[in-house]
Amino acid sequence: MPVSPSDEELIPAIKDLRGANPTLGITKFQALLLETHKEWTVSEKRIRKILQQLGLGPQNGSDAASSKSKSNGKQYPSSKLNEALDVKQWTSKVEVKHFGKLKGKGLVASEDIAEDETIWKEDPFIIAPEWYACLRPLADHGLTTDLREIWDAQRASVACMHCTTPIPPSATLQISCPHTPCPAKFCSRLCLSRSAAVHPLLCPAQNPASLPLLRWAREVEWMAVHAWAHTTAKILLANEKGADELAAVRSIVDSLATFSLSDRARDIGVEPDHDAWKKAHSFHVAAFHEPSTAAEKKKLSKLIRKPLPADLAQQLFDYDAYLEGLSRMSLNLEAHGGLYALHSHLNHSCQPNASIRHLQQRTTLARITVLARRPIKKGEELTISYVNPAMSLKDRRRELREWNFGDCMCPRCLEEEAAGETGEGVADSDARPEVDVSDLERELRQGLGLR
Ligand SMILES: [Zn+2]
Ligand SMILES: [Zn+2]
Ligand SMILES: [Zn+2]
Incomplete structure (x- = not known):
């Protein structure tokens, strides 16, 4: 029977195989991996995540939302509170709460919420659609x-x-x-x-310097690079509009959880892939700051007329800050590739009381609806699952660890741990998988009017 390899087994195998097959697409790469290790079962999603963390191409940021947990003395994603965020523009049913230094921020119900009730709907801050x-x-x-x-x-x-x-x-x-x-x-x-608010800087006619960046991001399927390009465009164009617009956009970006890519690489025992990171960074700088040709420079200067505040230029174009931007994207993108100001506050639980749906596929596919999966009491924290809750305790914890979240300590995990479950084959009747690739395909088919 196929077994799920540990990180310690899988990461070196992926590194070796990637070294010999640097450009292979994810499906073929998975097939090759499983051919070399016939006893294994490894999802495409898990392979993508590991490749992303190693900086080795096919990338995505799926099912990573923000979290700020910290445990076991290790470094975990950190975030700060956005005092300027006007939650009431989306809903009066929740409020932002700061749980303290270790846990960070989250959302709590400000009134009783019924099962299946819509808690809020939200359009994305930016959307960099998922490649696959x-x-x-x-x-x-x-x-x-x-x-x-x-x-x-x-x-x-x-x-x-x-x-x-x-x-x-x-x-x-x-x-x-x-x-x-x-x-x-x-x-x-x-x-x-x-x-x-975004397109002019990513438009091949208005800013041709952005083309190499976008083409490359597509080629290596690096979603965070794509998302950070959208976010950068949004910040730069807000700066053109005025100080208030800039402050509003920056407050959302700055409150997103972040972690260090270098620390992450070190945690899983690999060398940080500075070559890939540097390449991404130089494409980014050429797209929005220093195009390589005079013609491109001229076009960009029509869109960016105002000087950038020094700290903003640093945040957008400095190498280390660039990597921080990528980590913010990786951690906070919703499964469909959107970044949502309020949704990004939701913490994880393996027994979540809320779920995310794309209910308006024919009209506004990127709009999310946050639904209550069960009655939620006033004061209770709202949670979603960053991983498929149908997975075993071991697999859930492993996936969360891959995102630097440490061992999940939600009530369900603690209960299963106490019961001595290794988690293999545990069936949870409440486990309804969140939006995953197959759900998206179904939703998109529906969006096109296909069955
Ligand atoms: Zn255009
Ligand atoms: Zn858990
Ligand atoms: Zn539209």
Whole structure:
């Protein structure tokens, strides 16, 4: 029977295999790994996470939300409170609470909440769609392009460049980016106008210097690089608008949990991959700060007219700060690739009382709905699961450790630990998996009107 290898077994195997196959796609890489280790079972997701942490390509940030736990004296993600965050714009049912230095911030119910009640809906701060969110149905739909990803669908003008909602070829409303050449299409006038906060700096017509960065991020499937590019564009364009806009955007970014990529590499016993990190950094600087050609410089200077405050330039373009930005993205992206100001406050539990759904697939795919999975009492903390709660205690803890979260000490884990469960084969009747890849595929199919 196949066994799930430990990190100590898996990481060296992945390192070896990656060294010999640096550009292999994730599916083929997984097949190769399992061929070399026939006794193992290892999910694609786990391989992706390890590769990301090693800085070795195919990357993602799925199911990592923010957390601030700290235990066992080790370094865990840290975050700070955003005093300026106006929670009431989303809901009156929750409030932000600071639990103290070790646990950090979280959300608690400010009133009793019923089972299945919608707690809030939220549009993303930025969205850098997941590479492998499958869009094969588009090909079935008579489009000849090899569209497998939302990213590709956006570039092929069949998904909204702002909110990622699929735009079927039959849609009556087709709004294009007014600048050419740019493939961007928008699903509504609202999305077109909102896209002004990010798109100009990522538009191939308005800022061609961004193309190499975006192409490379796509090629190596490094989601955090893509997300940090969106966030950087949003910060830079807010600076153009004024001090208040800049402060509002920065307060959201600065409150996101972060960890050190170098510490993380050291924790799992590998050398930090500075080559990959430096490459990402130099593409980033060329895209938004120092383009390599005079023509690109000229175009960028039309979008960025104001000087940057020194501390902002440091945060966006300094190498160490760049890595911190990547870790913020990795930790806080929702499964679909969006970064959400309030959602990023939710802490983890293996017995979560809330769940995230993309309920408006046909209209606003990127909007999340936070639902109560069971009645929640006033004062109770709201939690979601960062990992699939159907997994065993051992596997849940392992996945969480991969994200630097330490051993989960939620009531369910403590109970299972006390009962001496190794966790193998534990069935939890309450375990409903969160949005995962197959859920996303189903949602996207629904979004396209396909079954
Ligand atoms: Zn849209
Ligand atoms: Zn454009
Ligand atoms: Zn737990």
